[in-house]
Amino acid sequence: MAITLAVVLLLLPLTIVSAQEQQPPQPPPQVVRPGCRDKCGNITIPYPFGIGDGCYRDDGRGGFQLECDDSHATPWLTTVGYGVRITNLSIATGEVRAKLKATRYCHDSDGAIGNRSGGGAVQLFNSHYLFSPTRNRLVTLGCPNHGYFVDLSGYYVSGCMSICRPLQYALPGSCTGVACCQSAIPSAVDYYEPYLLDMPKKDGDPILYTTTTTCRYVFLVETGWLSTRYKDVDKYLNQTDDLTLPIILDWAVRNVGNCSAASLNRTDYACQSADSHCVNSTNGAGYQCNCSKGYEGNPYLEDGCRDIDECKREEEPPCYGVCTNTPGSYTCQCPPGTSGDATWKSGCRPKDSFTFALKVVTGKTDNHETFVYLVAPAILVVGRLMVYPMSYSGVSLGMFLPAFMCFWLYLGVQKRKLIRTKQKFFELNGGVFLQQQMRSYNGTSTCASGFNIFSKEDLEKATDNFAADRVVGRGGHGIVYKGILEDKTVVAIKKSKMIEEAPTKEFAMEMFILSQINHKNVVKLLGCCLEVEVPMLVYEFVSNGTLYHYIHGSKGLDSGTAFETCLRIAVESAEALAYMHSSASPPILHGDVKTANILLDDKLTAKVSDFGASKLAPTDEAKMATLVQGTCGYLDPEYLMTCRLTDKSDVYSFGVVLLELLTRKKALYFDGPEEDRSLVLCFMMAVQVGQHQELLDSQLRNEMSIETLEGITLLIMRCLNMSGQERPAMKEVAERLEMLRRYQYHPWAQADANTEEEAQSLLDMEQRNVNYKFTKDYVLDFEGSSTYSFSS
Incomplete structure (x- = not known):
């Protein structure tokens, strides 16, 4: 028994070293979404x-x-x-390799076209594909022949002419114009319609008609095909079957x-x-x-x-020592006991034992060396003591204790280093200041109104070490994971990607104030983790996804209640923003209002989320200038020009959200003509000519009254005014939407108005014939290259 244990202990160092060098094979990278055909x-x-x-x-x-x-x-x-x-x-x-049929004209004995075949036009516009200008050529075969292709408007894009010589004068060579010609195509081609120009025989055309071919072709083809198949082109000139050739398409996210x-x-x-x-x-x-x-x-x-595990690839630079794979790279070191350059043969030489001993004394050995030369001998000594306890009791114990102490000293140093690193990040992220604020709030440093400071281990445990299957979303500021805390509370944990350059106290104060927000339509901030380089935030979990996916997803809106649901969501979102602007102390500006930042619970109740771009309302002019953040399509134009975020910036963004709700169109849409890419500009121009109803989703349009439509159009146009001063406050927007909601489902004649003022407002809304006027001032008019302001 003792001998067996000793043998195990003797082999243990080698086993551990071998395990360090061998890593379990990773599963092959996934190429498709889970559950999809690959x-x-x-x-x-x-x-x-x-x-x-x-x-x-x-x-x-x-x-x-x-x-x-x-x-x-x-x-x-x-x-x-x-x-x-x-x-x-x-x-x-x-790149995508595809098949395309050649266009062929075959002539009868009289020279008339007797047979035509081919693939015709290929339309790729509004797609992610374009014909590759570097990997394709336009080829014309046969003679006499002028092949070309045109764009969508019918204009010539590229082409060439091929002429034949008498057989006795045939010239060897590539496709240069004799029986075969080729031409390059320009970039960004998304439409291909080929043509062959028929050239009737006339007197005085001996060069063109010295030799002719029965069939003539024009086609796009991969350049590589042409270079390898040119010697076989003769066999294509008289074949009657369709000719299908390879082409290359360049694809991108467009x-x-x-x-x-x-x-x-x-x-x-x-x-x-x-x-x-x-x-x-x-x-x-x-x-x-x-x-x-x-x-x-x-x-x-x-x-x-x-x-990539470079250590397993022969094409990587040679390593004649210990190759260790690292994330994105690898290291190549000489084996323990040697030194030198391991990237060339015989580059590693035995170390001088005195030099290594000096390193051990000064603590300058690396981890691998420390284990092999200190820990492994210590285990070896223990094994031998168990076999020969008496003969080695004095000398071996004296050797073992120092080695064992060095090992535990190393572990202690590493543990203290980790603790110091966590403490450093905790202080840099304002943890001490945040604890002081929490303590002054309710006399404890652990919780303030449900707000907690979590450790990194707490959040790793809650997310199964941030497992991929726990990811529930990706935003502009990081990845969101679904987590389950020890008390079974389901939370959303936001792991940020970027480091904010905000001062320590300012960040901690903002976290503390955000934690005090208590509104049914605002996602609750439950805590944070500050002992990492980039703080992680913990929010309440909202189960039904984003408003963006509700509007643009495949699920669709419920027939008959679609507008009622959309209007309720708009009211709830507006009330949440109004609360942050008017009731929070100090006021809070969101800075990135959009449909992707409005979450829906299982009852489709709206909850405004993602305060990654939010700021406390500045108290002086000097603090109003900030780096522009937000999402294209929703950004306040005044904010873009001045870099000054105000509460009216959120109002503009909310106006875009209202438009998105009513039209079910995306804020930016890159298909079609340039003037239609911005939903805001498209809507303003439609209002200008009285066609804004046509932009609305047909299902919503059928469910709303004409008075409600005009009232909400007026509100949207006020929110989207180019001048922030002319926009309503968020509180007014929320009140106006609630009034429209009551009017839509409780007409004035039957409404139980709370006040005479509200009743009169509803009556005015019903009786008013809204006239939309534009004056040259603020709103851009792209057709006339002038500016206009909206009023009613």
Whole structure:
């Protein structure tokens, strides 16, 4: 028994070292969303592409939704709405390989066109695809032949002419104009309609008609095909079957123009992996996502980019020592007991024992060396003492105790270092100041009105160490996890991505004041964790998602009660903002009001959330200038020009939310002409010509009275006034919406008005014939290149 234990202890150091070098294999990176089909035949379908609802990225442009026809011997993968047959998809290169039929004209013996075939026009506009200008060429075969293609307006884009020589004078070479010609295509081409120019034979055309071919072609084709198949072009000139050729399409996320614009709206940002970055598209507007250096996989999924284990790859620089994989990189060190450069053969040499002893005394050895030379011998001594207790009792004990003490000293140093780091972050994040505020509030430093300071371990335990399946959302300021505290309370834990440069006391004071907000339509801040570099915030959990997904999701609105629900949500959201502006002390400005920041519980009660951009209302002019934050489409134009966030900035953003509720259109929509991309501008121009009713969702329009429609239109236009001074206060907006709600469902003739003033207001609303007037002042008019102000 003693001998067996001694053998185990003797082998233990080697076993531990080996375990440190071997890491369990990671599962292969996920390429599709959970539960979605990942292949069509032998073609892998990586997200953002997908088959079926919820499996592809749906951002208002087409192309990512695919369908697989399994009825063919080899299943066909095609794009929904565009009919392009796909043979390969690549996330890394941003390319799609597809099939396209050539356009062919065949002539009879009299020279007349006897047969035409081909794929016709290919329309890719409003999609995520463009024809690749670097990987494709327009090719014209046969002679005499002028092949070209046009754009959507019918204008010439690119083409070339091929002429044949007599056979005895045929010239060897590539596709340079003799029986075959090629031309480059410009960038950003999203429409292809090919034509062959028929050139009737005339007198004096000996060059054109010295030699002719029966069939003539024009087609787009991958450049690589042309270079490898040119020697076989003769066989295509007289074939009667359809000719299908490979082409390359460049794809990108194109609902915004570039990375800078995309990063402003983190809710819609396509680069989901934390280990990814954005690159601008090189062909047309848009952007793509790539995994960071040292990572590979799918950057469009949350955990899509995985660390590359360079130590297992032969193509990496050679390592003749101990290779250790690290996140995004690796290290190559000489084995224990040697030193030198492990990246070249014979670069590691045995260490001088006196030098290492000096390092041990001065405490400058690394962790691996400390274990091998101190802890392992200590275990070895224990094993030998158990086998030969008497003969080694004096000498071995004297060797073991110092080694054992060094080991525990090392562990103690590491533990104290971790404690000091946590304390440092706690102080930098204002923890001490926050505790003082809480203590002065109710005499304790642990809780103030339900507000708690959590440890990092508390939140790790609540989220299963921030497991991927606990993620419930991603916002502009971080990732939100669903957590369950020890007392079984379900919470939402926000793990921020960025470090705010706010002063310590200011941040702590804002956290304390936000914790005191107690309103049924505001998400409650329950606590925070300050012992990490970027503080984590703990909120009450709201179960039914965001208003954005309720409006634009596939679930739809309930027939007959859609407008009632939308109006109630608008009233509740407005009351929450009015409370923060008027009743909180000091007043609180939200700074990023949008439908994605309004949550809905199981009863569809609205709760305003995400105070990542919120600020306490400044008390002096010097503090009013702030870095512009928020979301494109909702930002107050005055705020953009002055960098001064005010309560009227929230009013403008709320006006956009009202528009989004009523129209069920997104605040920014990049399909169609440029003037239609902004919902606000589109609505203002429609009001100007009296066509704003046509923009409303048809279901909502059918449920509201004409008086309610005009009243809410007037309110929206006041909220969206370019001048902040002309906008109503949030309190007035909430009151006005509540009055409209009562009027809609309790007409004036039957209403039980609370006051004569309210009754008179409702009567005025019913009887007023609202006239919309525009004067050259504030609101931009893009058609006339002038400015206008709205009034009634």
